[in-house]
Amino acid sequence: MFDNLSDKLEATFKKLAGQATINEVNIGIAMRDIKRALLGADVNYKVTKKFVEDVREKALGEQVVKSVSPAQMIVKIVSDELTELMGGENKPLNLATNKLPAVIMVAGLQGSGKTTFCAKLAKRLKKNGKHPLLVAADVYRPAAIAQLKTMGDQVDVPVFSIDAQDALKAALDGVDEARKIGCDVVIVDTAGRLQVDEGMMAEAESLKKQLSPDEILFVVDAMIGQEAVNTAKVFNERLDFDGVVLTKLDGDARGGAALSIKHVVDKPIKFMSVGEKVDDLDLFYPDRMAQRILGMGDIVSFVEKAQETLDLEKTRTMQTRLMKNEFDLNDFFDQLQQLKKMGSIQGLVEMVPGLNKMIPKQDLDGLDFKPIEAIICSMTKAERQAPEIINGSRRMRIASGSGTKVQDVNMLLKQFKEMKKMMSSVTKMTKSGRKIMPQN
Ligand code: GDP
Numbered sequence: 001m002f003d004n005l006s007d008k009l010e011a012t013f014k015k016l017a018g019q020a021t022i023n024e025v026n027i028g029i030a031m032r033d034i035k036r037a038l039l040g041a042d043v044n045y046k047v048t049k050k051f052v053e054d055v056r057e058k059a060l061g062e063q064v065v066k067s068v069s070p071a072q073m074i075v076k077i078v079s080d081e082l083t084e085l086m087g088g089e090n091k092p093l094n095l096a097t098n099k100l101p102a103v104i105m106v107a108g109l110q111g112s113g114k115t116t117f118c119a120k121l122a123k124r125l126k127k128n129g130k131h132p133l134l135v136a137a138d139v140y141r142p143a144a145i146a147q148l149k150t151m152g153d154q155v156d157v158p159v160f161s162i163d164a165q166d167a168l169k170a171a172l173d174g175v176d177e178a179r180k181i182g183c184d185v186v187i188v189d190t191a192g193r194l195q196v197d198e199g200m201m202a203e204a205e206s207l208k209k210q211l212s213p214d215e216i217l218f219v220v221d222a223m224i225g226q227e228a229v230n231t232a233k234v235f236n237e238r239l240d241f242d243g244v245v246l247t248k249l250d251g252d253a254r255g256g257a258a259l260s261i262k263h264v265v266d267k268p269i270k271f272m273s274v275g276e277k278v279d280d281l282d283l284f285y286p287d288r289m290a291q292r293i294l295g296m297g298d299i300v301s302f303v304e305k306a307q308e309t310l311d312l313e314k315t316r317t318m319q320t321r322l323m324k325n326e327f328d329l330n331d332f333f334d335q336l337q338q339l340k341k342m343g344s345i346q347g348l349v350e351m352v353p354g355l356n357k358m359i360p361k362q363d364l365d366g367l368d369f370k371p372i373e374a375i376i377c378s379m380t381k382a383e384r385q386a387p388e389i390i391n392g393s394r395r396m397r398i399a400s401g402s403g404t405k406v407q408d409v410n411m412l413l414k415q416f417k418e419m420k421k422m423m424s425s426v427t428k429m430t431k432s433g434r435k436i437m438p439q440n
Pocket of ligand 1: 115116247280
């Protein structure tokens with residue numbers, strides 16, 4: 001997701017790159033482009049308008065700093081404003097410490113990914129030392145209860161359900177059950193409908209009243225764009241929920257929901273779901289998302305996720321090599337192997353600077369790293385360590401050894417070089433404590 005928006009913003013910054021100063025004229029043009037890019041990404045019109053006004057005002061009011069080019073300054077302002085628009089910082093779950101069990105109520109439309117999210121959240125909480133209980137309060141659809149049970153099994157978390165079609169009883173009995181069996185968090189999966197309807201809302205309201213949840217999370221599918229924002233508004237008016245869970249961010253959602261929802265309902269996005277597997281859940285960090293939109297990838301999330309799932313020793317070595325700018329094709333090959341072990345490939349690919357450009361979109365579903373792997377495997381150790389020695393004849397040998405074309409080898413080498421350059425500028429800036437900005 002966000003590819004289109006990222007490309008358009010990049011083009012806008014490129015146009016500014018040659019300009020010596022910021023003035024009404026070039027800012028006017030840049031703002032017009034940014035406005036179009038945001039509207040094209042399905043960002044709410046009012047949100048877009050305010051965003052552009054804020055950026056313009058900041059850009060024109062900014063002190064001229066000699067070492068910073070106008071393009072860099074605008075990138076920084078846009079990055080800060082995008083971060084602000086999406087809520088500033090990650091807002092954690094609010095679980096009462098003095099009340100056992102804590103209760104999390106999960107609401108949203110049918111098909112939004114609610115049940116899947118409940119299971120993912122249970123897994124996450126369990127990993128953090130909690131003892132969750134999943135409660136099936138979507139009592140009208142036997143399939144929903146069965147799905148929660150299956151997913152509960154997958155994450156090894158108990159699931160409570162009752163036979164009667166009484167959501168309130170299911171939820172309240174679930175809380176009692178949690179006390180009995182020693183669970184400290186209850187996650188209540190409530191009933192969704194295909195569209196907002198009065199019955200669903202009234203039931204959710206009464207659940208809220210009787211359960212007094214510590215946290216109400218509203219789950220919404222990012223793929224439905226502006227409709228997601230409208231639905232969030234309606235749920236918020238009735239439930240005054242605490243946070244939003246955006247799902248299906250691995251799909252080709254244009255990003256409008258992520259960028260508009262916080263502003264429209266004034267509730268933070270707390271989690272994002274990036275795939276169907278139980279590990280495909282991340283905390284939502286507005287600053288990292290902003291950097292990702294600006295095409296810088298997200299090294300921080302990547303390394304964190306790697307640390308959670310992967311061989312820690314290898315990850316540490318990679319981090320050190322990254323910092324020293326020694327990352328070579330051997331490391332890259334190792335990373336690919338590790339990537340394959342981790343949840344959704346597309347989500348991860350988007351986090352690694354440059355990698356999204358190296359792997360064509362259509363290949364992501366089939367995890368088609370094979371040509372890249374074959375090319376790297378056909379290189380000698382020395383070539384992997386110092387790709388710059390790979391001349392024309394070596395390229396031909398590698399292509400024929402890997403069953404690919406010389407153009408494929410050229411492309412891989414070129415993109416690896418770009419990726420390294422980008423990583424090096426990111427690490428440099430991270431080290432100096434500055435916000436991440438591309439150097440032009
Ligand atoms: P519910 O009706 O709201 O409980 O939705 P489900 O949890 O049953 O999810 C509906 C469908 O969306 C299922 O096929 C899920 O596997 C899928 N799904 C849920 N979250 C994600 C996600 O983040 N990405 C993708 N691609 N699919 C998801």
